[in-house]
Amino acid sequence: MKKDFYINNILPRRKASLFLVFILQLAAYPFWGQGLQKKVLNVNDYSKWGQLNLNELNENGRWVSYTLSYENGTDTLFLKNTKSMLTKSFPAGTNGRFVNFDWFIFQTAKEVQLVNLKTGLKEIIKNAIQYDYSPNTGKLLLLLSQNENQRTLLIRKLDGTGKEQIASVDNFMMDPALQMVLYTSKADTKHTITLLDFSKKNKRTILGNSSGSFDNLAWHPKGKSVAFMEMPLNPSESKMVFYYDLHGNKIYKLDIDVQHELGDSLSITDKSHKLKISDDMQKVFFSVKRKTKLQTTKVSSEVQLWNGNAKWIYPLEEKRKQSEQTYLALWEPFKDNTRLLSNDTLPQIMLTGDQRYAILSNKKQYEPQYDYESQRDFYIMDLSSGKSEVLLKQHSGNMLRTTASPNGKYIAYFEQKNWWIYDISKKSHTNITKNLKSSFFHNEKQYPNNSDVDSSIFWTMDGKEILLCDKYDIWAINTDGSSARRLTSGRETQTKFRLAGYSLVLPARSNYDGIIFDSVDLNKGLLLEASSVRGYSGFYKWSPKLNKNLVYSTSTLLNQFTQSADGTTFVYLEQRYDVSPRLMIKNQSNDSSKLLVQSNPQQEEFYWGKAKLIHYKNTKGDSLSGIIYYPAQYNSQKEYPMIVYIYEKLSNDFYKYIAPSELEDRGFNITTFTTQGYFVLLPDISYQIGEPGLSAADCVVSATKEMIEKEKVLPDKIGLIGHSFGGYETNFIITQTDLYAAAVSGSGASDLKNFYLTVGATGRSNIWRFENQQWRMGKSLFDDREGYNSNSPIEHAENITTPLLSWTGESDKQMNWNQSAALYLALHRLNKEHIMLVYPKEGHTILKPLNQKDLSMRIHDWFDYKLKDLPPASWIKDGLQ
Numbered sequence: 001m002k003k004d005f006y007i008n009n010i011l012p013r014r015k016a017s018l019f020l021v022f023i024l025q026l027a028a029y030p031f032w033g034q035g036l037q038k039k040v041l042n043v044n045d046y047s048k049w050g051q052l053n054l055n056e057l058n059e060n061g062r063w064v065s066y067t068l069s070y071e072n073g074t075d076t077l078f079l080k081n082t083k084s085m086l087t088k089s090f091p092a093g094t095n096g097r098f099v100n101f102d103w104f105i106f107q108t109a110k111e112v113q114l115v116n117l118k119t120g121l122k123e124i125i126k127n128a129i130q131y132d133y134s135p136n137t138g139k140l141l142l143l144l145s146q147n148e149n150q151r152t153l154l155i156r157k158l159d160g161t162g163k164e165q166i167a168s169v170d171n172f173m174m175d176p177a178l179q180m181v182l183y184t185s186k187a188d189t190k191h192t193i194t195l196l197d198f199s200k201k202n203k204r205t206i207l208g209n210s211s212g213s214f215d216n217l218a219w220h221p222k223g224k225s226v227a228f229m230e231m232p233l234n235p236s237e238s239k240m241v242f243y244y245d246l247h248g249n250k251i252y253k254l255d256i257d258v259q260h261e262l263g264d265s266l267s268i269t270d271k272s273h274k275l276k277i278s279d280d281m282q283k284v285f286f287s288v289k290r291k292t293k294l295q296t297t298k299v300s301s302e303v304q305l306w307n308g309n310a311k312w313i314y315p316l317e318e319k320r321k322q323s324e325q326t327y328l329a330l331w332e333p334f335k336d337n338t339r340l341l342s343n344d345t346l347p348q349i350m351l352t353g354d355q356r357y358a359i360l361s362n363k364k365q366y367e368p369q370y371d372y373e374s375q376r377d378f379y380i381m382d383l384s385s386g387k388s389e390v391l392l393k394q395h396s397g398n399m400l401r402t403t404a405s406p407n408g409k410y411i412a413y414f415e416q417k418n419w420w421i422y423d424i425s426k427k428s429h430t431n432i433t434k435n436l437k438s439s440f441f442h443n444e445k446q447y448p449n450n451s452d453v454d455s456s457i458f459w460t461m462d463g464k465e466i467l468l469c470d471k472y473d474i475w476a477i478n479t480d481g482s483s484a485r486r487l488t489s490g491r492e493t494q495t496k497f498r499l500a501g502y503s504l505v506l507p508a509r510s511n512y513d514g515i516i517f518d519s520v521d522l523n524k525g526l527l528l529e530a531s532s533v534r535g536y537s538g539f540y541k542w543s544p545k546l547n548k549n550l551v552y553s554t555s556t557l558l559n560q561f562t563q564s565a566d567g568t569t570f571v572y573l574e575q576r577y578d579v580s581p582r583l584m585i586k587n588q589s590n591d592s593s594k595l596l597v598q599s600n601p602q603q604e605e606f607y608w609g610k611a612k613l614i615h616y617k618n619t620k621g622d623s624l625s626g627i628i629y630y631p632a633q634y635n636s637q638k639e640y641p642m643i644v645y646i647y648e649k650l651s652n653d654f655y656k657y658i659a660p661s662e663l664e665d666r667g668f669n670i671t672t673f674t675t676q677g678y679f680v681l682l683p684d685i686s687y688q689i690g691e692p693g694l695s696a697a698d699c700v701v702s703a704t705k706e707m708i709e710k711e712k713v714l715p716d717k718i719g720l721i722g723h724s725f726g727g728y729e730t731n732f733i734i735t736q737t738d739l740y741a742a743a744v745s746g747s748g749a750s751d752l753k754n755f756y757l758t759v760g761a762t763g764r765s766n767i768w769r770f771e772n773q774q775w776r777m778g779k780s781l782f783d784d785r786e787g788y789n790s791n792s793p794i795e796h797a798e799n800i801t802t803p804l805l806s807w808t809g810e811s812d813k814q815m816n817w818n819q820s821a822a823l824y825l826a827l828h829r830l831n832k833e834h835i836m837l838v839y840p841k842e843g844h845t846i847l848k849p850l851n852q853k854d855l856s857m858r859i860h861d862w863f864d865y866k867l868k869d870l871p872p873a874s875w876i877k878d879g880l881q
Contacts, residue, residue, distance in 0.1 A: 061569025354408025448778030742866030809842030
């Protein structure tokens, strides 16, 4: 409000005492006349916060769509004009899509809405549950559902003209070029599958009629053929596969009961893989399963047989049983041939990019092993002859380490710390990275016997080069290893370059038991995302001549970058711990970005903390980083309690905005504590193999002492909290030090020997986690009993003086609740201060909102009592006093 408004309207009505209070408050506010003093954030305010997500730009960058999502489910889809700033809102809108320059389409639960971007008029189409659009023909397809058994396919122009309805349609699927539609329908008891071709004056071709339904529809990648399944009315009858060649206008039928090449013990199934048509149109891939055998003898017991010579222990065998009894088969419609590709001996399968070869393996071959994906032999099969030969011996089963090129000529694999290329036609293996001065393997997670392989792998469109990433840069390497070029120059500035959008999404498509990475056109340039070791981030446009900086920030996090189709405009999200995510726009014609949308503007009404990146060393001299979050009303003349939150390495989240919330699946939210007068510290942890607990204690205690020395931290009012592996670290650290006045451990291990010999949620034993993964012991229990003992909290429970609040889900399959119970029993026997919370029907994290709120409230109560000396909540008083 303006200064004169207060003087003329409010102040005369106040009593003298209130007038004095007002003057003091106004003087405390940093901007005279701009508003009242800020407020302290409380629980009732949290629901005001929403999450901003960028959806897309239209072709010329004039309109942008985005969503704001709230904890109460009142999500809203927005449209904004990037020139006029006109904004339109659509509550509960989803699946938004720009259609050319003039239209925007989106869905709600029971309708589709069309928005004309020129006129602003909106049309609501009731009962629409699915839509698609054919840009070349201008056809809009809408599946209308009046009730569960009555659906209609409506075909029309965007402006509502040229309407046509097809009754009783079950589902539809457009071809990749969006010019044809394959749909299934039902009239009385007869099911029909029809092909409708918009490019040929709406020509209709009936591909089949049956008393059973049609499903598992599949298009050829270029729309030249289709495949589908007939699902018989009688479940005991076999499913059939059909193939239709559009050019030859002929349909082919596979009835496995008539064609016996696959044997009488197999039947076609739709439960494993979808139908797939090969690029050359000669092959259809489908799944088969073993027929259920009738029980001929009565079984008197349901006993489980855990055999001592089993490759997989019984729980894992049971989890994998269904998928292991499903195989991939090949049908050649023009030759009327079928062949089983995968089998009991070699059940895992991938195809080359042109589907001319199969890559087969058996993940059980060398079991029992104690890694997540065990080594195995890989074989390559020529699908034209069915002949197989060895491709790789005792090679990693990690799908990131073996992948076929999209053009079908090569197989790339990672072995002996290098990338290799297998040329299928030449049958040759070439190490393509051995002569480069850069390394393509690393172990940032510090796992034993392991190295990380970057998942950003691409192939050039002509297939002559593969794009691989070292720690910082992108390389284009010839498939014969004859040449290599570094596309970026990140190493010089310790800046990591990757293709934009793929930092969280794997740039690949499914290839049965593997993946095939995407192709990129270097001539069209690459959109890159960049991040530095200091946390700086930005986006670049790479071309063969230049790597141009589009936008870069040294003080905020930039992500969700989207560029308009014409390349003139780009929009991105910007955030920082004290800056709620905001949508920014930039045109190539100017150097400055402009604010489009600011989420959570109400934050300005409240006191808010800030974040600072810290650097410290552990006792071994390792240089480490971390984050310190300051209290919202920080006063450098005052000392504050501090909470230390731990889980491996967290400093990468330095610029991340954290909205306040009680609905956290781990019960802890940094902002709800900083706004209530706490420091929060997140220290990075460096690990020594064989010392997971001791390493954590060294790093965390070192970071905590550094903050006591450098910040206004109350040294006797520091809390410690962690969940899962962080819960284990919390349990262990408080056995090694009395530095912490209170601790909270969620779903944490306490007895490593016991945990080592348990079965996890995947059906595997947890042995692999200790010998090769996060628990970092590197040896078996029987080779290092002393190491397991020295890093087990339960072995040092008598040393604990820190009051502990622990919590666990009673149905946790990842960390059995008995791990928490064991420490509880030990502390109970030792008369230590401890309360344990057990949440029935909850797992490794808390998913029910009511329980999330309960856990959040109790963690606040616990720390407020122990670190702020507030009166204990009744549940704490009853549990401790």
